[in-house]
Amino acid sequence: MTTSASTSRRLFIASAISVLTLISAFVLIQKALAFEQPPSLMFWVGVIAVWLAAWFGVDMFAKLKIKNQMLDRAVSLLIPVLFGVWLLILWQLITTGFKVPTVLLPPPSAIGARFAASIPTLWADFQQTFLKAVLIGYVLGCGSAFIVAIAIDRSPFLQKGLMPIGNLMSALPIVGVAPIMVMWFGFDWPSKAAVVIIMTFFPMLVNTIAGLNDNTEIQRDLMKTYAAGYWQTLFKMRLPLAMPFIFNALKINSTLALIGAIVAEFFGTPIVGMGFRISTEVGRMNVDMVWAEIAVAALAGSAFYGAIALLEKISTFWHPSMRQNKRA
Amino acid sequence: MTNDVKGKQNWISRASPVLVVTAVIIAIWYAATVFLNAPFQKDIYKRGNNTTWTTSQLIKDTMSQKRPVLPSPHQVINEIYKTTVLKKITSKRSLIYHSWVTLSTTLVGFLIGSVLGILLAVGIVHSRTLDKSLMPWVISSQTIPILAVAPMIIVVLNAIGVQGLLPKAFISTYLSFFPITVGMVKGLRSPDVLYLDLMRTYSANKWQTFWKLRWPSALPYLFASMKIAISIAMVGAIVGELPTGAVAGLGARLLAGSYYGQTVQIWSALVMAAFLAGTLVALVGVANTYVDKRMGVKAQ
Numbered sequence: 289m290t291t292s293a294s295t296s297r298r299l300f301i302a303s304a305i306s307v308l309t310l311i312s313a314f315v316l317i318q319k320a321l322a323f324e325q326p327p328s329l330m331f332w333v334g335v336i337a338v339w340l341a342a343w344f345g346v347d348m349f350a351k352l353k354i355k356n357q358m359l360d361r362a363v364s365l366l367i368p369v370l371f372g373v374w375l376l377i378l379w380q381l382i383t384t385g386f387k388v389p390t391v392l393l394p395p396p397s398a399i400g401a402r403f404a405a406s407i408p409t410l411w412a413d414f415q416q417t418f419l420k421a422v423l424i425g426y427v428l429g430c431g432s433a434f435i436v437a438i439a440i441d442r443s444p445f446l447q448k449g450l451m452p453i454g455n456l457m458s459a460l461p462i463v464g465v466a467p468i469m470v471m472w473f474g475f476d477w478p479s480k481a482a483v484v485i486i487m488t489f490f491p492m493l494v495n496t497i498a499g500l501n502d503n504t505e506i507q508r509d510l511m512k513t514y515a516a517g518y519w520q521t522l523f524k525m526r527l528p529l530a531m532p533f534i535f536n537a538l539k540i541n542s543t544l545a546l547i548g549a550i551v552a553e554f555f556g557t558p559i560v561g562m563g564f565r566i567s568t569e570v571g572r573m574n575v576d577m578v579w580a581e582i583a584v585a586a587l588a589g590s591a592f593y594g595a596i597a598l599l600e601k602i603s604t605f606w607h608p609s610m611r612q613n614k615r616a
Numbered sequence: 617m618t619n620d621v622k623g624k625q626n627w628i629s630r631a632s633p634v635l636v637v638t639a640v641i642i643a644i645w646y647a648a649t650v651f652l653n654a655p656f657q658k659d660i661y662k663r664g665n666n667t668t669w670t671t672s673q674l675i676k677d678t679m680s681q682k683r684p685v686l687p688s689p690h691q692v693i694n695e696i697y698k699t700t701v702l703k704k705i706t707s708k709r710s711l712i713y714h715s716w717v718t719l720s721t722t723l724v725g726f727l728i729g730s731v732l733g734i735l736l737a738v739g740i741v742h743s744r745t746l747d748k749s750l751m752p753w754v755i756s757s758q759t760i761p762i763l764a765v766a767p768m769i770i771v772v773l774n775a776i777g778v779q780g781l782l783p784k785a786f787i788s789t790y791l792s793f794f795p796i797t798v799g800m801v802k803g804l805r806s807p808d809v810l811y812l813d814l815m816r817t818y819s820a821n822k823w824q825t826f827w828k829l830r831w832p833s834a835l836p837y838l839f840a841s842m843k844i845a846i847s848i849a850m851v852g853a854i855v856g857e858l859p860t861g862a863v864a865g866l867g868a869r870l871l872a873g874s875y876y877g878q879t880v881q882i883w884s885a886l887v888m889a890a891f892l893a894g895t896l897v898a899l900v901g902v903a904n905t906y907v908d909k910r911m912g913v914k915a916q
Contacts, residue, residue: 456894461889464867468879471879472685
């Protein structure tokens with residue numbers, strides 16, 4: 289046991305506080321659901337007291353200095369999770385306690401119920417928007433940008449010409465081409481994939497070119513002493529060195545792709561898709577359904593991002609930015 | 617003298633590839649205009665029993681259709697000229713009027729987002745609890761496609777009587793606070809341990825350390841993130857204009873254009889949006905150089 293006695297005692301107290309506050313929050317939520325009248329002042333004092341106690345618990349967790357690596361990682365995962373759970377709890381308490389109209393902001397419990405009740409619809413929308421438009425557009429957009437970057441790699445002239453234009457294009461509101469793509473490629477997913485391709489192309493192009501040029505004289509000389517040809521240098525040295533840049537673009541693009549596909553659906557879709565569902569259900573004031581769809585989008589977006597981050601960790605484990613910080 | 621000549625040559629060698637590539641893109645655009653609009657034009661000839669058309673006539677006609685599949689660059693420029701210079705600014709058809717609507721939303725959202733982002737970063741840097749609990753959520757907040765939420769925010773806020781600029785600016789704010797927070801957290805933490813120790817030997821308090829060391833060393837990061845933030849604030853403003861039923865703004869022009877098949881109008885709004893975004897980013901760059909000069913940073 290490397291964790292000292294006082295640390296483990298404090299860890300125990302913090303956990304106890306967190307569990308206790310969560311239980312009392314659960315009781316408060318049950319009470320708030322049963323209220324006919326707006327609850328009394330005492331109820332809110334109780335809410336604030338429990339919340340402050342929970343904050344104190346999180347604060348204790350954050351100030352712990354744990355030597356055990358596994359435990360440390362678990363705690364640093366626990367802190368944001370607790371924070372998020374408390375955000376949901378306060379949301380629930382405020383919406384049910386103040387009787388906020390569900391049209392404005394439904395409580396998380398209602399969103400959860402709606403989510404569970406309409407999984408087939410949500411799955412169909414997810415399939416249409418994410419599995420077709422986003423993934424296909426993402427692969428084609430990033431893939432073509434990668435190929436173009438390699439193709440113009442041997443021409444410094446083209447690189448110098450395309451880099452500023454690529455940088456400029458990355459800063460432009462490219463979502464605006466959505467109506468044009470819908471006109472050209474019709475209402476179904478190909479038009480959305482086209483928007484995604486255009487949106488993801490330039491960040492990938494700029495980052496790949498920058499990555500391919502991110503090597504030092506010494507590294508290039510070493511390859512020369514090995515009598516390596518252009519392709520050998522590319523595959524054995526320059527591409528691996530470009531990996532952090534490429535993954536950076538892949539990560540940026542994962543959120544851009546989802547945004548592009550959903551926004552493109554506002555300009556016309558068949559009767560399925562996440563953007564379509566959001567815009568029609570807003571019109572019908574079914575706000576809980578909209579929130580359920582947003583939850584799907586958030587989950588899909590986070591999972592997509594997380595998958596790429598994981599892939600990056602696996603394939604660029606050697607890079608300094610990935611090394612574990614052993615000092616702390 | 618030699619330095620001046622060198623600078624000029626450097627400028628030419630940097631600009632010429634960009635110009636060539638731009639020229640090639642415009643040439644491709646013209647070729648695509650002819651290629652994409654030709655089928656429809658041939659159809660018109662057929663229906664008008666015009667069998668004597670020549671290729672040069674076809675090329676000319678493909679560039680002057682009213683609702684082309686792809687308008688030619690000069691059509692777009694002509695449309696922009698007509699809707700900016702020839703229309704009164706107060707007219708609903710003036711592109712300047714619509715640009716102003718989008719621009720004001722962008723700026724308000726960007727300003728609120730910057731202030732919020734900086735405040736969050738200051739909190740995160742100074743509180744370990746905030747750093748551990750809030751920072752992961754700041755990052756994961758951006759994996760949520762907020763633009764998908766935009767219509768709901770606007771319709772719901774509209775229902776409780778909040779109208780006009782603020783709901784749209786809120787979306788810009790949400791999009792632009794993130795790069796600022798992330799950049800500023802990095803920037804405020806960038807001072808070396810050596811400098812921080814120096815501040816301690818001066819027995820500087822947190823406040824002094826912040827204004828005399830952390831803030832100045834975070835400024836380069838701030839400007840870099842502001843460049844990103846202002847361009848995505850504009851995306852937020854444009855998308856925010858879509859669900860209100862195309863009242864005003866560049867986003868409204870896009871939506872109205874797509875409803876009525878007015879491709880020239882869509883493209884002119886797009887070019888205008890690109891121009892505005894480019895100008896805003898350039899302005900942030902100018903502010904950056906000015907502040908650098910005032911702070912005595914040597915120009916590279």
